[in-house]
Amino acid sequence: MDNITIARLLDETAALLEIDAADPFRIRSYRRAAEAVEQQTTQLATLTGPDADPKALLAIAGIGKGMAANIRDLVATGSMPLRDELLAKYKPTMLELLRLPGMGPKTVALIWTALAVGDIDALEEAAKAGHLSTLPRMGEKFTLKLLKGIEDYRKNSGRFRIDDAEEHALRISALIREFPGIDQITPAGSLRRGRETVGDLDLLVTGPACEPGVVSAAVEHVASLPLIDKLLAKGQNKVSFTLRNNLQVDVRLLPRASYGAALQYFTGSKMHNVALRQRAIKRGLTLSEYALLRLEDNVIVAAASEEEIYRALDLDYIAPELRENSGELEAAANHSLPNLITLADIRGDLHMHTNATDGRDTIRQMAEAALARGLSYIAITDHSKHLAMTNGLDDARALAHVQRIREVDAEMDGRIRVLPGIEVDILADGALDLEDSTLSQMDIVVASIHSRFDQPIEETTARVLRAIDNPHVRILGHPTGRMLLKRDAYAINMDVVLQRAAELGVAVEHNAAPARADLNDLHLRLAKQHGCKIVVDTDAHATEELDRMWFGITQLRRAWLSAGDVLNTLPFDQFMAELRPKP
DNA sequence: GCCGTTTTCGGCCCGACTGTTTTCAGTCG
Incomplete structure (x- = not known):
């Protein structure tokens, strides 16, 4: 059983305890334990065996004797006594009810004991039949809100990608700012913390118009923004609403002093x-x-x-x-926070495409754009032939492309270095789809798997291990093959892959594209633990996509990384010297 | 259930909003 599963089961138990009206502090400790487990880079299952150090689990903050026993039970049997006991009393589908607006543990428990309703379909039926109004504090208004909530939940229960959320934040901020007396609008919440996805948008608004006494006019302005789909709540200094795409936005207007x-x-x-x-x-x-x-x-x-x-x-x-x-x-x-990496630390971008394959712009345009963003070296890494839909390069075209890249490098006159490279595809048997003689002409060979979701973990892992054994490979691209929001972060044994990459000196890519975000913060911490060379790059297919480097940096910061942990913060010569030597 | 410079018991974060309430419980963040 992996950590994510253990964490999920502990969190589920917390929710069931809540429905059971258990001690709130006990519930909190289950939640806290779940979060702590999720953040561990070592698999807890390896710490529970008979010969494992019994103190190892207790060393984790938030895990004491009782929780350690729970975790041992989970790993050994797949469940634990308390969870089994609660599941005998309540239905697992009740956990889903907690995600509906206005449905908390007390209400879920109430409709279960009073109406024997324990899942969404039954709840909808009961609401439509008017059965809810027989219960305390559940009038017509509550029922209508609930039915709408069920509809929305079915339509879209997902989270939003951070770059989409940021775009919405900018649009809404511009509209709010039209009101006189607004100085500052700051996105807070998980957007500011740089989570890959956000569940809702928190916007903090301040300025003279937000001072007590006058704030109500500004609240009215926000509550009547044209892009509001549904107004959820309006208070003295708070407005909540959803957009048509169902993204929830919470706006708070607060005095400057606080x-x-x-x-x-x-x-x-x-x-x-x-x-x-x-x-x-x-x-x-x-x-x-x-x-x-x-x-x-x-x-x-x-x-x-x-x-x-x-x-x-x-x-x-x-x-x-x-x-x-x-x-x-x-x-x-104790003054031991890391000196976190910043966007300004990045000197090179090692993964980008041009109009030779599926990119939009030319080599020269990409080089100029990178220069304008303060970079001092880039690699052009177009696709190889296996990816037919991207007009991938065969050996002959790849070699001709190298020539053109070198010409552009010369044209740039030392203002920025432009390295010939390729993003070569890893075939099913772990071989690469271009000849070694072709790869030997490249400075940067990024080996990537582009589809792996349907294969067993062992096979995918073996495939990657074989690929990075090829001495021409200098960067492992898309290491997890993960697509955000469709994520299957564990379709590959990252522990083994990262360890081997570290041994071989193959750098691992942290792809800054929010849609890819291959390495999450856990993987990044693990990569650091294993001593991997980490590079962050944009996988840009057009000049403006070079701007998304910020997102990759944010994720590196979440993993507590400093400039020294990332290879492409180095000046060009040092960077090249640190890469795996060419055979 | 966890934790400890209030250490093995007795604590454990804070406030706003809603609905249906004539004073507050439940939900949410």
Whole structure:
């Protein structure tokens, strides 16, 4: 059983305990344990055997004696006594009900005991038949909202890619800004933390129009934006609505003086905030979205900026990407936070396409665009022949392409280096689809698998291992073959692949394209642990796609990586010297 | 169920909004 499954089962148990009205703190500890398990880079199943160190599980924050026993049971039997007990009492489909708007654990439990309704279809039926109105606090309005919620849930229960979410954030911000007296609109929540996907959009608005007394006019403005599909809630300083694509947007309008506290609060994550508030209480303080206050006399200690709030809690400033309650508070307390990589650290982009295959722009255009973005070297890595739909290059065309790339390199006159390369496809048996003699002419050979989702893990893993054994391969592209939102992150044994890549000196690619995002933060941490050479690149198919490097950087930051952990932060000569030597 | 410079018991984050309530419980973030 892998960590993701263990985490899911613990989280499920937490939800069932909630429906069972168990001790809220006990529920929280199950949630916390689930998150902790999910963030481990070592598979817990290897720590539960008879000869494993019994202390290993207990070393993880949030896992004590009881939870360690639960995890051992899960690994050994696939379940655990408490979970079995709860599942005998409730139906597993009830967990889905919790995801409907307005349906919390109390309501789910109530309709189960009162009406024996435990799944979405039955709930819809009961609502339409008017059975819900016999229950307390569930009138006509509640029923209508619920039916709409069920409809929406069926239509779209997914999350949104970070780049899409950002685009919506920009559009909405522009409309809000039309109201006079709005200074600043900042996306908070998981968008600011740089999660690959966001469930909803949090926009923080501040300015003279948001001060108490006058804020209601600005609230009205936001609540009547033309792009609103459904208005979900409107309060004194908060407006929630959904767009036509079902993305939920929460807008909060807050006074300038509490901007820092509000930004901190709405950025989250929830677990980070809980831990931060606990720390505040230990220091005789209390933290809310308005301010950090001294408990004894309610005097404001900090509120205007995030920096002063963290400082007042004896912490170094914690970047949003790290706020997941996975050790960042401890590191901030003892000044051991990493010096996170930034976009400005990146000097080269090693993966891009041109109009020779499925790209849009020419070699020269890509080079000029990269230069304009401050890069000092790039590799042109068009597709090889196996990918017929991309007009992939056969050996002859690939060699001719090398010539043209070298010519452009010369034309650029040293302002930027343009390296000949290829994104070569890994065939089913692990061979590459071009001749070694062709590959020997390339500076950068990126070996990628483009379809692997239907194969057993062992086969896919063996295929990749064989491919990187080819001495011409310098970068393993799309290492997990993962497509975001259709993700099957474990269709390959990444532990084995990364270890072998490290031994061979093959760099592993972190693809910045949000649709690809091959290595998630766990993989990246694992790659660092194994001593892999990590490169981040854009896989750009047009000049403007070079801009998406920021997204890759954000993911690297989430994995606590510094510039020194990433190969293409090095100047050109050092970078080339660090790559696997050409045979 | 976890945790400890309040350490093996007694704590455990904070506030807004909704619906249906005449004072609040439940949900949400």
